[in-house]
Every structure is written in C-alpha cells, then in structure tokens.
Amino acid sequence: MSFGSRLKELRTSNNMTQEDLGKKINVSKVSISGYENGTRSPDRETLVCLANFFDVSLDYLVARVPEHSCLTPDDNIDLKKLLDSNLTVSYEGKVLTNSERQKIKNILIGVFW
Structure with missing residues (x-):
C-alpha cells in the first residue's frame, strides 16, 4: 500500500x-x-x-509497516533497541535527532548504572 x-x-x-x-x-x-x-x-x-x-x-x-499495530500493556519495549533503531522516534510531536537519541541513552545509562 x-x-x-x-x-x-x-x-x-x-x-x-x-x-x-x-x-x-x-x-x-x-x-x-x-x-x-x-x-x-x-x-x-x-x-x-x-x-x-x-x-x-x-x-x-508512509506504508513501511503493513498494519496499524497497537501496543498492549503486556508488550515489552527495549528503549536501547528503540533508540538504536531506524524507526522515527518523537517526543510531543518533535522527531528526535541522532544527537538527542544519544543524550537520552546517556541519561538512561546514568539512571540504571
């Protein structure tokens, strides 16, 4: 499609x-x-x-995925994999740049380690 x-x-x-x-x-x-x-x-x-x-x-x-899939409460999303992926990630409608993705990863490292 x-x-x-x-x-x-x-x-x-x-x-x-x-x-x-x-x-x-x-x-x-x-x-x-x-x-x-x-x-x-x-x-x-x-x-x-x-x-x-x-x-x-x-x-x-943009028809990169065939169906509109909804997440359920049981779904597990790995934030590192999401931030490392080629998927478009946005926050409040603003698409994150590679630099912003890296900053978020650095913050998460500080929180968890």
Missing part, C-alpha cells in the same frame, strides 16, 4: 473530506489530493502532523 492510499484510507475511515483534513492540518485541499494521488509529497512537518492527527506511527503512515 502506498502513502497516498494509506492517507486516503485514514481520511475516509474518519468520514473526512480532503477539505476537512486540509483545514485540520493547515494545508490546502489541493495538497491533500496531491498526496493521495502521488503527485505531491508532504514535508516532514506535515507527515508528523498527519501521524499525530490520525494517531498512527510515521512508519504506518
């Missing part, structure tokens, strides 16, 4: 028009249409806005 078809699926499953979605994330209806039909690509900030708006991961939104 492409990014455009994933976006359209999310939009229509939320009973939204392209215009509705555009207003919610502050882009034009024409831009939403372009994203959905593959003639335009959103910038990183818009991707983050879309992922946050639909409450999905960036990987799911």
Whole structure:
C-alpha cells in the first residue's frame, strides 16, 4: 500500500473530506489530493502532523509497516533497541535527532548504572 492510499484510507475511515483534513492540518485541499494521488509529497512537518492527527506511527503512515499495530500493556519495549533503531522516534510531536537519541541513552545509562 502506498502513502497516498494509506492517507486516503485514514481520511475516509474518519468520514473526512480532503477539505476537512486540509483545514485540520493547515494545508490546502489541493495538497491533500496531491498526496493521495502521488503527485505531491508532504514535508516532514506535515507527515508528523498527519501521524499525530490520525494517531498512527510515521512508519504506518508512509506504508513501511503493513498494519496499524497497537501496543498492549503486556508488550515489552527495549528503549536501547528503540533508540538504536531506524524507526522515527518523537517526543510531543518533535522527531528526535541522532544527537538527542544519544543524550537520552546517556541519561538512561546514568539512571540504571
């Protein structure tokens, strides 16, 4: 599934028009249409806005993973593996840089050792 078809699926499953979605994330209806039909690509900030708006991961939104998977309380996430991975990690909507990831790892080392 492409990014455009994933976006359209999310939009229509939320009973939204392209215009509705555009207003919610502050882009034009024409831009939403372009994203959905593959003639335009959103910038990183818009991707983050879309992922946050639909409450999905960036990987799911850009179709890197096939299904929207939800974590359960029984799931175990290794923070070191997460920070070392190529996954996009964000905090309050801000995508972490490699430098910020390293700072977090250093803080965790100080806490646990």
